[in-house]
Amino acid sequence: MASLQELTNYEATSPDNVMDVRTEFLEPIHSTGNTMKHTFRIDTMGFLDKNTLLCFKMKNAAANSNLRANTFNGVLGAIKRCRLLFGDFEIQDLDNVGMWATLNHLLKMRPDSRLKKMGHYLSNQLHTQVLEEADTAISAQGGLGLTGQIYPNNDTSGINYGLFDNSSATGGGGVAINSFAISNDLDDNIKVAIPLGMLVPALEDRNIPLFLFTDYKVFFEVEFESQSSLWCNDIAKNAYNANNNLAADNGAVSFHEVELLIDYLIFPSKVQENYRQETQSDGGLTLDFMNVVSVDKTIPVSTANNKQQIEHRINAVDSELHYLQQIKKLPASTNGWERVLLDQRSNGITRQTVQYNINGVNVFPEPLFSPLQHYNQLSYNLGQDLQLDKPFFCKDVNTCSCLLSPPSGQLLGKFNVLALDLQTSHGGGMIRGNGTMIGNYPIRVIYERTPVADVASEGQGTPNACETEVGVMDVNYFVGQTRLVNVISMPNGGMNIAVSNL
Numbered sequence: 001m002a003s004l005q006e007l008t009n010y011e012a013t014s015p016d017n018v019m020d021v022r023t024e025f026l027e028p029i030h031s032t033g034n035t036m037k038h039t040f041r042i043d044t045m046g047f048l049d050k051n052t053l054l055c056f057k058m059k060n061a062a063a064n065s066n067l068r069a070n071t072f073n074g075v076l077g078a079i080k081r082c083r084l085l086f087g088d089f090e091i092q093d094l095d096n097v098g099m100w101a102t103l104n105h106l107l108k109m110r111p112d113s114r115l116k117k118m119g120h121y122l123s124n125q126l127h128t129q130v131l132e133e134a135d136t137a138i139s140a141q142g143g144l145g146l147t148g149q150i151y152p153n154n155d156t157s158g159i160n161y162g163l164f165d166n167s168s169a170t171g172g173g174g175v176a177i178n179s180f181a182i183s184n185d186l187d188d189n190i191k192v193a194i195p196l197g198m199l200v201p202a203l204e205d206r207n208i209p210l211f212l213f214t215d216y217k218v219f220f221e222v223e224f225e226s227q228s229s230l231w232c233n234d235i236a237k238n239a240y241n242a243n244n245n246l247a248a249d250n251g252a253v254s255f256h257e258v259e260l261l262i263d264y265l266i267f268p269s270k271v272q273e274n275y276r277q278e279t280q281s282d283g284g285l286t287l288d289f290m291n292v293v294s295v296d297k298t299i300p301v302s303t304a305n306n307k308q309q310i311e312h313r314i315n316a317v318d319s320e321l322h323y324l325q326q327i328k329k330l331p332a333s334t335n336g337w338e339r340v341l342l343d344q345r346s347n348g349i350t351r352q353t354v355q356y357n358i359n360g361v362n363v364f365p366e367p368l369f370s371p372l373q374h375y376n377q378l379s380y381n382l383g384q385d386l387q388l389d390k391p392f393f394c395k396d397v398n399t400c401s402c403l404l405s406p407p408s409g410q411l412l413g414k415f416n417v418l419a420l421d422l423q424t425s426h427g428g429g430m431i432r433g434n435g436t437m438i439g440n441y442p443i444r445v446i447y448e449r450t451p452v453a454d455v456a457s458e459g460q461g462t463p464n465a466c467e468t469e470v471g472v473m474d475v476n477y478f479v480g481q482t483r484l485v486n487v488i489s490m491p492n493g494g495m496n497i498a499v500s501n502l
Helices: 074-078 097-104 111-122 136-140 269-279 371-382 397-401
Strands: 020-026 037-042 053-060 067-069 079-086 089-095 128-130 150-152 192-195 218-224 232-234 253-266 285-299 308-314 319-329 352-358 418-421 436-438 443-449 455-457 461-466 473-489 495-500
Touching: 020 037, 037 253, 067 074, 074 079, 074 097, 074 111, 074 192, 079 097, 089 097, 089 285, 089 473, 089 495, 097 319, 097 473, 111 192, 218 253, 269 285, 269 473, 285 308, 308 473, 319 352, 319 371, 319 443, 371 418, 397 461
Parallel strands: none
Antiparallel strands: 020 253, 037 218, 053 192, 053 253, 067 232, 079 089, 079 218, 128 150, 285 473, 308 443, 319 418, 319 436, 319 473, 352 443, 455 461, 473 495
16 A cells, blocks of 8 residues: 555656667778679667668769669669678678569568559569550550550550560660669769668568677678679660660669668667676577578470479578578570560469478478469468569469460569478567478479470460470579577677577
């Protein structure tokens, strides 16, 4: 029961200090002569926030404004590699990071957020259209233009791609940049920005307590893609009858004014002290991160209508595995049908199956052959549906035969990603203990395809219902694993760090 003195005490009680955000621009401490690789040193204060932005400008090496980042994933395609290091300890090193960010972040957003919001950050602006009635203009351009078909929208996308076939040396005269052209005058170009949470998997589910690593130098490295043809369009390369696909020349784009707009989250001292006390406990403080490794493989050339089975082995011994994601690319077509996504694609195959062998046991009773099965596995992995039109992912026989989106529409099967989800639950931010432990067996991916050559559309003539699939395929696996960082306070007041996958 409260005393009279307590009841008549009107002294104000000060609450704990609220969180503060310190924002500042950070210049790189080192940049390569060709402006492709930049290294930043991050101060060890507060928490590193995932909304920290990597900012930069692009410049056209030629005296024109014919260049633009592709409208599919914009400048994400320009990011080749990212590394995060605490002293000599590597927390993250991810190659082909732009494609990983496209799948795991950009394409999980609702289309209105991806295009209207992120378009200002990333310069992506690919709008599609569903024809409500037969379009004679598309039909005249060599497309089918039938009711219900899906094509890029030349009016509202960042680029007007002109013709839908390859019959003209001038692209029909309609090729033009609608927005965000890259000029040779740096002052005329916008500054783009990519959140670090999209580039660094370790920042996906937690903010990093930098104040624990005062004895170490924290570095962030970013490497840009020097092969501009992989991600940047050049509207002057529009001779479609000569197999041009609007791809810029390599080295056509340089990067300038590269900096971090960094957010340090300064929590009340009580919060930071709780972290420090855990480092003094038995075993210290263990932070778990998602570590993604990029593994390159190849599928050799095949013969049309013949089954081809290959097996890829991936070393993940003594680690906790969360997922596998497979990106695969056929050689660029000989008709310019890569001009929308360029190399930012994962080609689908009309007839393909996949089986995974984990710890010596097949995951599925039978190999997955249905596009619905493939899509379900990707949805489980991402935790939601892929926010793309159906023809991007589905390139099965039925989708091709019904001409939902002919290959000339440049969308069919251009982002078919196969994935395996091995997480025990989704949501909640749990990483450690949420995956599958891998023993001494390598991961085996057993993939089978029965490719086709060019297939003409029945009763419709040209264009084709399916493009050739027999070529060599470059395959890139993203392997999601648990990474642990153990921090222990030393008697001299310093911190000892150990990094492991277990």
